[in-house]
Amino acid sequence: MSRPADELEWQRQAACARPENKTMIDYFFSKEFNKKYAAKNLCFSCPVRAQCLKWALEHKQIWGVWGGKDEVEIRRALSVGYTGEETRRRRFPNCPLCSARPVNLFTGVIQLSGGGRWTTAKIVTCKSCNFSWKSRTSANAVEAYHLDRQSRLEKAERAKARRKNRAKRAKPPRKKPSS
Ligand code: SF4
Numbered sequence: 001m002s003r004p005a006d007e008l009e010w011q012r013q014a015a016c017a018r019p020e021n022k023t024m025i026d027y028f029f030s031k032e033f034n035k036k037y038a039a040k041n042l043c044f045s046c047p048v049r050a051q052c053l054k055w056a057l058e059h060k061q062i063w064g065v066w067g068g069k070d071e072v073e074i075r076r077a078l079s080v081g082y083t084g085e086e087t088r089r090r091r092f093p094n095c096p097l098c099s100a101r102p103v104n105l106f107t108g109v110i111q112l113s114g115g116g117r118w119t120t121a122k123i124v125t126c127k128s129c130n131f132s133w134k135s136r137t138s139a140n141a142v143e144a145y146h147l148d149r150q151s152r153l154e155k156a157e158r159a160k161a162r163r164k165n166r167a168k169r170a171k172p173p174r175k176k177p178s179s
């Protein structure tokens with residue numbers, strides 16, 4: 001969304017900044033479902049949706065609709081609560097751009113320019129649409145998802161092996177053919 005104080009190059013192309021959409025500007029922070037829905041719809045026709053979403057995630061914009069996502073979806077992608085604090089979620093994040101499931105999300109480490117104490121950051125990348133965003137908290141949530149998934153798969157594998165062993169033991173011994 002275009003904000004004069006945060007003027008950025010991509011904002012010049014923002015659909016919500018066009019004069020014909022001026023009346024919708026409040027919709028982006030509305031609590032009314034219909035207005036929020038209309039705002040999201042406009043985002044999906046916006047040529048700079050991905051840039052807007054990335055900017056919102058990197059600047060922790062946890063209120064309003066950005067890049068077609070509302071505050072709940074943005075907080076989930078960032079793994080933060082209402083006040084922006086890091087939170088453990090039962091529901092892991094989906095890709096905020098294409099909604100791909102967390103199994104398609106991967107984390108990595110990137111170098112930051114500027115040096116100083118914080119020279120690296122985590123980056124989450126979606127395998128489905130190639131969208132990526134810098135994050136500490138959502139990276140943690142994505143890592144937790146993969147660990148959780150791995151342990152569930154191993155558990156299922158162990159249960160399968162136990163069932164196989166039990167079935168093997170339960171088989172009656174073969175009778176010798178009578179001569
Ligand atoms: S994606 Fe939505 S909020 Fe962002 S610039 Fe486009 S219309 Fe505005």
Ligand SMILES: [Zn+2]
Nearest residue numbers: 095098126129
């Ligand atoms: Zn994606």
